Amino acid sequence: MSHTTTATAPKAFGGGRSPFNVSYGKIMMWFFLLSDAFTFSAFLISYGTTRFFSAVWPDANHVFSSFPFMEGGDKPLMFVSLMTFILILSSVTMVLAVHAGHGNDKQGVVKWLLWTIIGGIAFLSCQAWEWTHLNHQGAWWASFQDIHSAKDVYSHFFKPDVLAAATPEQLSQSTNNFFNFFFTITGFHGAHVTSGVIFNILILVNTVNGTYEKRGHYEMVEKVGLYWHFVDLVWVFVFTCFYLL
Amino acid sequence: MSHSPNNDNIQHLYEGDQSKLYSGVLAHHHDPKSAESKAQVAKIWKITLILSIITIAEVIGGLYLSAYLSKIIINSIFLILTILKSAYIVSVFMHLGDEVKWFRFCVLIPLTLFIWFIIAFLYDGSEWKMFNDTNPARFDYHQTK
Numbered sequence: 001m002s003h004t005t006t007a008t009a010p011k012a013f014g015g016g017r018s019p020f021n022v023s024y025g026k027i028m029m030w031f032f033l034l035s036d037a038f039t040f041s042a043f044l045i046s047y048g049t050t051r052f053f054s055a056v057w058p059d060a061n062h063v064f065s066s067f068p069f070m071e072g073g074d075k076p077l078m079f080v081s082l083m084t085f086i087l088i089l090s091s092v093t094m095v096l097a098v099h100a101g102h103g104n105d106k107q108g109v110v111k112w113l114l115w116t117i118i119g120g121i122a123f124l125s126c127q128a129w130e131w132t133h134l135n136h137q138g139a140w141w142a143s144f145q146d147i148h149s150a151k152d153v154y155s156h157f158f159k160p161d162v163l164a165a166a167t168p169e170q171l172s173q174s175t176n177n178f179f180n181f182f183f184t185i186t187g188f189h190g191a192h193v194t195s196g197v198i199f200n201i202l203i204l205v206n207t208v209n210g211t212y213e214k215r216g217h218y219e220m221v222e223k224v225g226l227y228w229h230f231v232d233l234v235w236v237f238v239f240t241c242f243y244l245l
Numbered sequence: 246m247s248h249s250p251n252n253d254n255i256q257h258l259y260e261g262d263q264s265k266l267y268s269g270v271l272a273h274h275h276d277p278k279s280a281e282s283k284a285q286v287a288k289i290w291k292i293t294l295i296l297s298i299i300t301i302a303e304v305i306g307g308l309y310l311s312a313y314l315s316k317i318i319i320n321s322i323f324l325i326l327t328i329l330k331s332a333y334i335v336s337v338f339m340h341l342g343d344e345v346k347w348f349r350f351c352v353l354i355p356l357t358l359f360i361w362f363i364i365a366f367l368y369d370g371s372e373w374k375m376f377n378d379t380n381p382a383r384f385d386y387h388q389t390k
Binding site for chain 1: 275276277282285286289290293296297300301303304306307308320323324327330331334335337338339340344345346347348351352355356358359362363366367369370371373374377378
């Protein structure tokens with residue numbers, strides 16, 4: 001075999017080299033993320049179908065209006081914005097870790113991976129608080145199924161005029177659907193964040209142990225980085241679908 | 246195998262660590278103190294700033310815009326901003342913008358399925374709502390009391 005592999009700009013599908021110019025591991029990570037994108041979008045689109053089907057729907061500015069340690073205050077969307085910032089920043093620290101890896105800068109990789117892990121854990125803690133808070137208001141999977149409940153039980157979730165005009169059946173059905181989707185989708189996303197944090201810890205241990213230094217490159221940081229950015233990407237869509245639209 | 250990470254003689258890698266072959270590792274390596282490296286870090290922070298500004302704009306829009314604009318216009322703005330944010334994340338943070346053309350196509354072309362996926366299922370939802378609103382058998386559901 002000759003050294004023609006390093007020649008510049010041969011035909012993409014001329015043979016003898018990958019037309020993608022990407023390693024097997026990175027291609028497979030991309031294709032896994034592509035399939036995961038379809039899983040998440042199946043969830044989000046069925047949420048959209050159900051919402052289009054419903055006569056009334058909970059209002060995000062009412063459902064998500066609390067902030068830890070500031071009970072009683074009406075702060076719509078503030079807490080979830082904080083969560084979004086935490087996740088965006090942890091994505092930034094991850095891309096800085098990947099960048100440090102390109103320069104074979106072991107200390108840089110360790111530093112930025114640590115910040116990424118802290119960001120991921122902070123996000124999960126915020127989500128745990130939000131779930132607990134909603135649960136205290138009666139929300140969970142399969143909640144609000146009793147159509148004979150007084151309208152008071154829905155007062156945290158709807159605009160007052162919508163609440164007054166809706167029938168008990170509409171309130172029960174839409175609130176039940178809303179929270180089934182909310183806990184399933186944010187839960188599925190949270191499971192991705194959790195496994196991302198675990199992957200980050202694993203590659204941090206490998207980096208500290210010098211595994212990648214001996215290998216001569218930090219491609220594993222890039223692959224886990226792709227996964228981590230994808231988790232951030234999904235949150236961008238979850239944020240839009242649940243909190244904005 | 247002992248070799249320097251910047252060794253351009255990749256012959257021996259066919260038997261060993263395959264990830265070095267096409268990962269661009271050989272081309273990517275740079276000095277962290279070089280001007281090029283610093284320019285990349287500056288770009289990352291610039292994108293961070295853009296993503297933050299878009300998110301703040303979305304939250305402000307979610308809180309106050311509904312008093313001034315119709316729902317369909319607000320939602321269109323949100324969707325455009327969301328796609329803009331995701332394009333920045335995929336192209337810069339995930340470095341898809343730096344990959345070769347054929348690889349970009351392989352990732353992006355399957356996403357066109359979403360055009361059918363979203364339209365078909367949202368249409369289905371609104372069709373069922375119309376059925377509920379107009380079918381006499383479902384009339385009680387909407388007209389209690």
